[in-house]
Amino acid sequence: MNINDYILTEINPLRLKSTIQSAKKLFKNFPLTHFPVIDENKLVGSFAEDDIQIIEHEKGELMSYTHLLSSFFADEKATVLELLKIFADNDTNIIPVLDEQKNYVGYYDLRDVLDVFSTSPFMIEESETLIVKKLENDFSMSTIAQIVEANNGKLLGAYISEKKEDFVEITLKLVSNDINEIMQTFRRYNYEIVSTHENDIYLEDLKNRSEYLQKYLEM
Template structure:
């Protein structure tokens, strides 16, 4: 999904001619900490509540933070995180203002697209960044007649390790966990497994039983 598909137009941009107090009042009205500034439909920059209160002059506090309307929402999510934003302006290739993204809209999209309503077990793996083969992980799961409903990958600063979280389409995941262990994956955690294996010792015993078959 691109950013242009979830633009909100019910938050109106500010004008460079607006006073600092007017801008602060609009932020209070919309319950946000930033608002875009637009002149003649061209995006001028993003102004924040904190910067306005410190500087008081808009020409000193504008930040050129935005996404293009054809960018993926993951790009927008990164900017929300890096700049601690409530809203993120969206522009076209000519820098014309198209609207804003709201953080809650991004969260709603991620909840709908990444989290399945179907009940299932969750496995958290730790792997090296050079071993990040989702095809091999999927092969292990599918060889046990299961499917991956959703997945996410998390990296850590100053580390070559990755954390891969898998949600599967069934709750009895003990044999799948054993397969991961047999392939030398580190299983950090298990959730919603109806058999309740959630400790290192349990996983070790499970692997031993699997190898005895």
């Protein structure tokens, strides 16, 4: 599905000559955190609902409050992941969209983009989720892919899900008939397995050894 199919034009953008009252009415009628303001079809910025609501002079024009504008947007070539980052970075549920000439063409709604992401093969294809951990300077995406594929697995995708001190955690979505072999290979390459999995041979072995040692000590 082409993400551009989800560019919306249902709500007309605000303009610098729009009044505070009209902006408040827009936010009252639609569940939006921000809304774009244009001038001659060029994006000036986006007003946050929180900022609009505290302005008491409702007959005043938006141009008097341009210092409150936030500057964020996406171009027509933006990917779903790029859009999700813009949504998160700006704590917004709407993103203005510009064409190559920087003209305003519409906006993305967070709900639509999340729907596209949640129905992508990456999310819906039946798979295993494996989280591995290693020093940031030592891990390699190419090595990760090789480990999965060398054990007859199929890597659907991978991303750095956590970064703490000198370590990173990498979340993998993969298809495999024997994830144990993949986990054992990761361990041989000094990757720590963070996620828990049923029938993990390595952990079962550690558990059995621990139980045996405990029994021995109790003799």
